[in-house]
Amino acid sequence: MRTAWLAERRSRSPAAHKTMDKIVTLLAKELRIQPRQAQVTLELLDGGNTVPFIARYRKERTGSLDEEQIRQVEARAQYLRNLEKRRAEILQSVAGQGKLTPGLEQQLQQATKMQELEDLYLPYRPKKQTKARLARQKGLEPLAGCIVLQQDTKETPAALGAAFVDPGKDVPDAAAAWQGALWIVAEDIADEASLRALARKTLWDGARLTAELMTDERAGKDFLLYKEY
Template sequence: MANEDVIIKTIAGELNLAAQQVTATIALLDDGNTVPFIARYRKEVTGSLDETQVRAIESRLAYLRNLEARKATVLKSIAEQGKLTPELEAAIRAAMVLQEVEDLYLPYKPKRRTRATVARERGLEPLAELILAQEVTTGTLEEHAAPFLSDDVPTVEEAYAGARDIVAEVVAEDAAVRKMVRHETYQRALLVTTLADESADPRGVYRLYYDYREPLREVPPHRLLAINRGEREGVLRVRLESPVDDL
């Protein structure tokens, strides 16, 4: 019930509606009433909400309920691993978008064996932590790697290769890093399209996009839909040019 109260408060705030209007509309939706029916015949219950407003409530309700369900699943999974800290739990519960929950869960999500997994099994995690800490100012690379050499890791080069695999995985799974990269990519990347197969576009429907580029943040929804269709139909190749060197 507490989660449902939060959902109602969130929707009311986002749509600038009274909580009672949202509560009444949700009850009608949960009873199986359709959006057009509610908008036309239950105005006295909803406070005269129109179809657009009712549909907006329906959409956000579905998203937020799914978000809460996913949070519960993620929290349970991490808790069962014995890795749920109060800080992590608070961050997951506070997340308002599904992607943020998934980013927080990623380091704890069951995964296939990776090169980083193998490196950890070979005892190279402390070396990776040394690299991540960026605090060492004395000694040589060979001296720092020496304690980690073994039959499985016979050379310094292999020790650092394994440590780098661990570092790469740790950084890639860091929620703050992923959020920053996503933001910077959206703000600075270019959406680039080129011709893949002109014969697949005999009427030239996608001619505008045969050699096209535009800042990602400026691409309107209708243009993105057209580009997606062109890619699905095999007419266009689509890629992002992002500021990789600056990230």
């Protein structure tokens, strides 16, 4: 078993070694253990050894980590490996679209949670046809820009919208043009990672979940505990 593990370790690419070093460093910092302890424990786990076996018979190698600490290493390492795998997939996808800017790459590389990665990737994730995408295809993105920029203009909303009327593109009037522009703005806001994080935090900090019984108490007796909860 150890021979197979050594062969696998030697076959790792430089990028894989770099990823492993990154994970070991994070594990040591988060779990407050030495990098060597994190590395050896991972090697033992990857070699097929069980947590009880490592805790009992490999104390001299792990620096006497107990079962709870070893399980923490195991669980956190799995999360970090999944995180790095997803990071690589997202970087490859965005780069393949020709949209990987230095700033975006830095944000993706610095993300420490899966949710952060997914929020950053959302604007670049292949989407099904949406109302906003249809509006973009109709040439309404500049009108959406007017909403976002809030520039002072002498033109009335009706006049601005009229400039985008095109029955051939299913934009029969100014109202339809503005509606399409609003769909674009709504999607752009929903795709903005920082706004999604703010909304999530606001809801988590201040949201209130309530429940009420929707039938008479006899029929809903199994749920009376949650009545007016």
